Amino acid sequence: MIKTASVTLIGLILYGILILPFTTYLHNKPFVEKLGYVPSVPAFKTIAADQKELVAASLVLKVLIYFGGLVEKSESQLAIPPDYMSMSRLLHGAVKLDPYNMDAYYFAQSFLTWDVKQYKLANDLLDYGMKYRTWDWCLPFFAGFNSAFFLKDYAAAAGYYQRAGELSGSDLSKLLAGRYMQESGQTELAIGYLSAMVKGEHNPALKKNYQIRLTAFQEAHRIEVARDHYRESRGAIPAMIGQLVSGGFLSPPPRDPYGGEFYLEGDGKVATTSKYAFAKVKNKSLKNAGDVNERH
Amino acid sequence: MTTIIGITLKGIFRDRVFQGIMVTACAFVLIPGLATLSMRQVTELSLTLTLSLISFIMLMLSVFLGGTSLWKDIERRYTFSVLGLPLSRQGYLLGRFGGTALFLLLVAVVLGIAAGAVVAFTASVHPPDRPIVWGTVALCILFDVLKYILLIAVAFLISTVSTSFFLPVFGTIATFLAGGVTQQVYEYIHSPASKNLSPIMKQLATGLYYLLPNFSAFDLKVNAIYGLPVPANGLFLTVAYFVVYVGLLLSFSAAIFSRREMR
Amino acid sequence: MNVIDITGLCKQFTGKRMTKVDALKGIDLKIAQGEIFGFLGPNGAGKSTTIKCLMGLIRPTAGTAAIMGEQIGSVASRAKIGFLPENPAFYDYLTAEEYLRFVGKTFKMPEALLTRRADETLKQLELWDARKRPMRGYSKGMVQRVGLAQTMIHDPDLYILDEPMSGLDPIGRALVKDIILDLKKRGKSVFFSTHITDDVEKVCDRVGVIVKGQLEALDSVENIVRQGIEGYMVQTRLSRGNHEALGGFAVARTNETFIEYFVPVAGFNEFMALAGQHSVEVTLVETKRKDLESFFLEIVGKGK
Numbered sequence: 001m002i003k004t005a006s007v008t009l010i011g012l013i014l015y016g017i018l019i020l021p022f023t024t025y026l027h028n029k030p031f032v033e034k035l036g037y038v039p040s041v042p043a044f045k046t047i048a049a050d051q052k053e054l055v056a057a058s059l060v061l062k063v064l065i066y067f068g069g070l071v072e073k074s075e076s077q078l079a080i081p082p083d084y085m086s087m088s089r090l091l092h093g094a095v096k097l098d099p100y101n102m103d104a105y106y107f108a109q110s111f112l113t114w115d116v117k118q119y120k121l122a123n124d125l126l127d128y129g130m131k132y133r134t135w136d137w138c139l140p141f142f143a144g145f146n147s148a149f150f151l152k153d154y155a156a157a158a159g160y161y162q163r164a165g166e167l168s169g170s171d172l173s174k175l176l177a178g179r180y181m182q183e184s185g186q187t188e189l190a191i192g193y194l195s196a197m198v199k200g201e202h203n204p205a206l207k208k209n210y211q212i213r214l215t216a217f218q219e220a221h222r223i224e225v226a227r228d229h230y231r232e233s234r235g236a237i238p239a240m241i242g243q244l245v246s247g248g249f250l251s252p253p254p255r256d257p258y259g260g261e262f263y264l265e266g267d268g269k270v271a272t273t274s275k276y277a278f279a280k281v282k283n284k285s286l287k288n289a290g291d292v293n294e295r296h
Numbered sequence: 297m298t299t300i301i302g303i304t305l306k307g308i309f310r311d312r313v314f315q316g317i318m319v320t321a322c323a324f325v326l327i328p329g330l331a332t333l334s335m336r337q338v339t340e341l342s343l344t345l346t347l348s349l350i351s352f353i354m355l356m357l358s359v360f361l362g363g364t365s366l367w368k369d370i371e372r373r374y375t376f377s378v379l380g381l382p383l384s385r386q387g388y389l390l391g392r393f394g395g396t397a398l399f400l401l402l403v404a405v406v407l408g409i410a411a412g413a414v415v416a417f418t419a420s421v422h423p424p425d426r427p428i429v430w431g432t433v434a435l436c437i438l439f440d441v442l443k444y445i446l447l448i449a450v451a452f453l454i455s456t457v458s459t460s461f462f463l464p465v466f467g468t469i470a471t472f473l474a475g476g477v478t479q480q481v482y483e484y485i486h487s488p489a490s491k492n493l494s495p496i497m498k499q500l501a502t503g504l505y506y507l508l509p510n511f512s513a514f515d516l517k518v519n520a521i522y523g524l525p526v527p528a529n530g531l532f533l534t535v536a537y538f539v540v541y542v543g544l545l546l547s548f549s550a551a552i553f554s555r556r557e558m559r
Numbered sequence: 560m561n562v563i564d565i566t567g568l569c570k571q572f573t574g575k576r577m578t579k580v581d582a583l584k585g586i587d588l589k590i591a592q593g594e595i596f597g598f599l600g601p602n603g604a605g606k607s608t609t610i611k612c613l614m615g616l617i618r619p620t621a622g623t624a625a626i627m628g629e630q631i632g633s634v635a636s637r638a639k640i641g642f643l644p645e646n647p648a649f650y651d652y653l654t655a656e657e658y659l660r661f662v663g664k665t666f667k668m669p670e671a672l673l674t675r676r677a678d679e680t681l682k683q684l685e686l687w688d689a690r691k692r693p694m695r696g697y698s699k700g701m702v703q704r705v706g707l708a709q710t711m712i713h714d715p716d717l718y719i720l721d722e723p724m725s726g727l728d729p730i731g732r733a734l735v736k737d738i739i740l741d742l743k744k745r746g747k748s749v750f751f752s753t754h755i756t757d758d759v760e761k762v763c764d765r766v767g768v769i770v771k772g773q774l775e776a777l778d779s780v781e782n783i784v785r786q787g788i789e790g791y792m793v794q795t796r797l798s799r800g801n802h803e804a805l806g807g808f809a810v811a812r813t814n815e816t817f818i819e820y821f822v823p824v825a826g827f828n829e830f831m832a833l834a835g836q837h838s839v840e841v842t843l844v845e846t847k848r849k850d851l852e853s854f855f856l857e858i859v860g861k862g863k
Contacts, residue, residue: 042480049476050443050515054348057341061333100522102336133522135426138336202422203335299664303650310652310693372651376644377706380614381665382637558616559572 041096048097056098063087064107068205084116095125099132109142110197110206114213115277119150130163137168145193149186187224187270190217212257213276219254220270223262226250227270237268300383300391301398308361308399317353317403324349324410328418339415339424343433343521346411351440351517353407354400355472358444361396362451363464366553370459375558385554393452393546397445404441408434429523435531436520442538443514447472449545450509456552471509478505479512509541560628562717562748563590563613567622570608570772582608584772585622590750592716595743597759597780598752600769601859606752607645609769610721614642627717638666641710645721645752647702651695655686655705658694659712666713673712680708684734699726707735718742720751724758736762756851760784766851768858775858780851787849790823793830793841800839805830817842 048055070082094104105126112122126143133139144160147153194214201207223241226249230238234247241262244250254262260274308314324346331342366389369375379388412430419428451468458464482505484490485498513534519526570583583605590596600606611617613624615632629636649658656677663673681687684704694702703726710718723739724732739749739762753759759766760780768776794817795802802818808830812819822830834841849857 042484045480046473046477049473050351050440050511050517051348053344053517053521057334057344064333064335098518100340100518100524102340103334106336201335202332202338206335299661303653303661306657307650307652373644373646373648374650376611376616377647377649377709379616380637380642380644381662382634383665384634555618557618558611 041093044093045097052097053101056094056101056104059090059094059097060101060103060107063090064103064203067107067111068203082111082115084111088112088116088118088121092125095129099129102129102133102136102138105129105133105139105142107206109146110209113146113150117150119146122146123151135167137164137166140164140167141196145189149189149193187217187221191221215257216272216274216276219256220262220272223250223254223264223270227264227268231268238264240264297387297391297394300388301395304365304392304395305399308395313357313361313399314403317357317407320353321349321407321410324414327414328421331418332422337424338422339419339428340521342415342418343428344517346414347433347436347440347517347520350404350407350411350437354404354440354444355447357400357403358396358447358451359465359468359472361399362448363455363468364461365392365396366452366455367458367461367464370558371461379558385556386550389452389456389550389553390546393448393549396448400444400448401441404437408437411437426523429520432516432523432526433520435526436516439514439516439531439534442535443511446509446511446514446538446542446545447475449542449549453545453549453552456549456556472511474504475509475511478508478510481505510537513537560592561589562592562594562627563588563624563750564626565589565609565613565622565624568609568612568619568624569621570605570612570617571620582772583612583619586769586772586774588767588774588777590748592748593743593746595739595749595762595764596751597763597766598750598769599754599756599759599766599855600752601754604769605772606754606769607721608772610645610719610752613719614644639715640717640719641713641715643706643710643718643720643723646725647706649694649702649705649709651697652693654691654693655681655697655701655708656690658705659709662709663712668713676712676714680711683711683738684708700728700731703727704731704734707738711738716747718747718749718751720749722753723751724753724755732758756855760851768855770859775861776854783851783854784848787851787854788824788846789849790821790847791827792843792845792847793820793822793834794818794843794845795820795834796840796842800834801837802839804833804837805839821847 044055045052067082067087088108091104091108094101098104108125109122112118112125123143123146126139126146129136130139130143140160141164144157144164147160148157151157191214194210194217198207198210198214201210223244226244227237230244230247230249238244238247241250241254241264245253256262256272256274258272258274258276260272262270262272265271327342327345327349330345331338334341369378369392379385412433415428415433447468450471451464454464454467454471458467481501485493485501490498513530516526518524565586565588568583568586569581572580572582574580586605586609598606598609608617612619613626613631614637618632624631626636627639629638650661653661659677659680660673663677668676678687681690684707686701686704686708689697689701694705697705703723707720707723710720723735727735736758739751742749743762743764763780765779766776766783767774792811795805797813797816797818805820808820808822808826810818811821820830831841833839
């Protein structure tokens with residue numbers, strides 16, 4: 001009896017000693033390892049049996065939790081560049097298992113465009129989703145924005161917005177389609193898009209992400225309005241933002257939430273040294289993200 | 297046969313299988329919380345999770361109840377006493393099968409109601425973009441039940457030839473996995489992508505496609521989760537397929553079992 | 560009509576590596592209505608194999624058999640009998656009462672009769688107090704008694720019992736013997752297997768001995784007992800008469816009062832005549848015979 005009790009006690013002590021390094025080890029595992037490798041989709045489909053939707057959802061959640069963890073760690077700043085390639089691969093795997101999974105499209109859209117600049121990849125994924133989610137106005141709305149804002153393909157954008165407008169029944173997309181289909185409307189287009197995203201977002205990490213971006217664009221828009229006032233009253237575009245502030249056109253002074261400095265380009269276009277991103281993402285690792293799509 | 301069904305149900309309940317399921321079903325409580333992890337489809341995710349949990353529980357039931365029912369009776373020598381009674385072997389087998397299938401249906405109904413409550417709760421907190429089509433959800437669970445009843449019939453067929461516990465259990469799991477992919481394999485070998493495959497392989501795969509049960513037709517999860525319409529024609533064909541396939545499996549099982557020697 | 564009619568029953572098992580084992584080598588046996596038949600044989604002789612064939616649990620390789628005119632293997636052949644398997648096991652999650660009700664239902668007993676008979680048999684086999692408990696908690700003897708109860712619930716005309724006494728304590732054995740004798744009184748037929756000769760001698764009308772798949776002996780208990788008489792033990796008073804005249808007979812035992820002679824059957828009359836002539840006082844005559852046990856051992860020995 002005493003023997004059993006002491007063995008149990010030793011076991012408990014060993015567990016206590018072991019559990020901390022064990023948890024730390026798992027916690028600090030490389031991110032690629034954490035996200036896991038998605039086996040080939042046909043193999044995955046076989047193993048998933050009749051639980052394809054569940055497996056797809058778990059893949060999406062895995063990416064989400066991973067991303068959410070990164071954002072939270074650095075207090076809404078992405079100090080460590082996320083492994084976007086693995087994220088993209090997992091999400092692509094997810095929609096092959098469950099082509100209706102909206103989370104996958106939505107999340108892929110959120111980082112493939114601004115952060116990774118894989119606009120074509122993003123739109124291909126959205127096109128794939130549109131074949132299944134035939135009722136969903138979000139997908140053409142995203143694709144339309146990508147086409148207009150990033151790809152400058154206004155014809156394609158108009159098509160997408162048309163479809164989004166028909167599906168949603170609201171004027172939002174139609175409005176966007178009419179007003180911003182030109183180079184000069186870019187900032188307002190982004191604000192319109194981001195406002196819609198912030199409003200519909202429940203996930204705090206993503207909402208914060210959108211909010212920061214929206215603030216940045218709202219600041220940029222404020223500068224644009226001030227710049228236009230300046231031109232009206234002085235008959236010339238200012239060379240520096242400081243002129244707008246000192247001239248009383250812009251108050252308070254603009255602040256880039258990404259930590260950069262706003263400046264005016266030669267033609268008066270508003271830009272920022274942060275390029276609307278916290279950290280520079282190594283593009284090298286992201287080239288491969290596109291391969292995933294082709295492989296399927 | 298009805299007495300055997302009654303005895304079978306009693307046995308399953310007395311073995312506390314139902315209580316075990318109810319404990320597992322406590323996981324339903326976690327689902328609304330888990331589903332809020334989703335960004336754009338909280339209700340859809342809660343439906344996915346509930347349907348998956350039900351499916352999983354039924355898979356376990358059909359593999360372990362279906363695969364061990366006959367084995368246990370033979371192993372524990374119950375067959376000597378029961379088959380010495382004026383019961384036909386066929387009646388005994390069908391009674392065992394019927395009792396197990398009925399229990400599965402009962403579990404599905406109870407879990408289905410629980411799932412409905414969970415999903416309705418989630419939907420009230422996070423209204424979905426598209427309304428939940430409750431009829432499709434019920435249909436999805438029903439077809440899941442049919443699928444697992446078919447699996448039970450497979451387990452029984454394997455049990456009639458096997459003397460061990462492992463063959464029925466692992467044979468049933470293997471059949472379940474194979475039956476889930478036969479459609480994909482069939483589509484693959486009939487697509488241009490498979491032109492490098494040897495004709496013998498293709499014929500073998502086609503043969504297996506017709507031989508093995510096809511479970512993909514019973515899977516209405518995607519329809520239930522995203523409220524997609526279900527083709528009535530397809531449902532009718534699937535039910536007919538179920539009836540014929542289960543009928544064949546049971547008649548083979550009965551034929552083998554009535555010839556089996558109870559040594 | 561014979562309740563059991565076995566003709567040329569053969570059973571060949573295929574063992575490991577395709578070896579053939581002949582478990583039954585042509586059994587011919589007829590059991591008449593109202594007969595108590597003891598089926599004797601050493602372990603592995605084919606008793607259970609014969610019974611399993613009768614119950615349709617295994618299929619004979621050759622030969623036929625019928626129970627009450629119904630070919631074995633059919634549901635009808637099992638409809639009018641009570642069967643107790645060897646070392647029986649019953650659904651242990653059921654109570655004895657539930658199991659008896661289940662058995663009664665398979666025999667299509669009407670509800671009221673079933674309830675009455677279940678109560679009667681449970682009381683008769685002293686299972687009344689345990690009737691509401693699941694059988695997984697029963698002792699071996701209790702399970703054996705449930706086994707007997709389930710053969711009796713529908714009051715069949717024929718009982719086929721495989722080792723009904725095994726697993727029972729002496730009180731249980733006595734109970735079973737009483738039950739069988741009671742069945743006999745009521746004109747029922749009983750076919751039971753055993754390897755204990757004592758059981759047979761007390762209750763059976765007829766005995767069959769099976770050794771290595773063959774029926775080596777088949778006779779009434781009465782005949783066996785009669786044939787088994789070897790001679791007599793005759794006790795005489797030492798103090799009376801002339802014992803020298805009896806010198807031709809073997810003295811089995813002697814003390815200060817008596818001399819005991821062993822007298823073969825053939826010499827009995829001569830002995831009695833001589834004793835009369837020489838005034839020897841015969842105080843006791845006792846039959847000396849082989850018991851069934853030695854009869855059985857002899858047959859088994861021959862078969863080897």
